[in-house]
Amino acid sequence: MNQVELIKSSIKSIPDYPKAGIIFRDITSLLEVPNAFQATVDMIVAEFKHKGITKIVGTESRGFIFGAPVALALGVPFVLVRKPKKLPREVISQSYTLEYGEDVLEIHTDSIQANDNVLIIDDLLATGGTVEATTKLIRRLGGKVENAAFVIYLPDLGGKERLEQAGINSFTLVSFE
């Protein structure tokens, strides 16, 4: 089995969760297979290690799981984008829509500098709303962001096209139609 097959086979699919009609792609089962988790981090690191990335931004909450080890492997700071009222210092906020709801994301204003070349990491790309909102937060603080990396892509929801319109190239490891 190659790395992509190992990663894909370790992700469980749960029908009708969290509501009817959604097939939930569950990364907790991947995290319980150490060589699959390692392969996931290794593939993202290999793609971005020579691209001049100065910061990793991970989105709450599953983006933290993959963003933190990638940041350590690249030797760059790891910045958290969180749901409201979780970050203790001064923040800016951005609202967005999800596959199954609506929410707000926040970032510390002092976490991004004007010369930063940011890579956003999340577990899954569905509509692209989460990462589009994250991109807006980073750009409002003067950071450059042209790339986002995901473990899972759901092509039916058009997230890659939406992010491309926002000037973001999406690197994804496995797709589920």
Ligand code: PRP
């Ligand atoms: C999920 C997932 C991505 C996002 C993808 O997060 O982890 O962040 O949705 O959807 P999109 O491309 O349509 O924006 P969720 O908001 O459910 O939060 P969680 O990671 O804390 O469970």
Ligand code: ADE
């Ligand atoms: N986040 C948004 N859509 C999702 C899905 N279908 N499975 C897992 N996480 C998701």
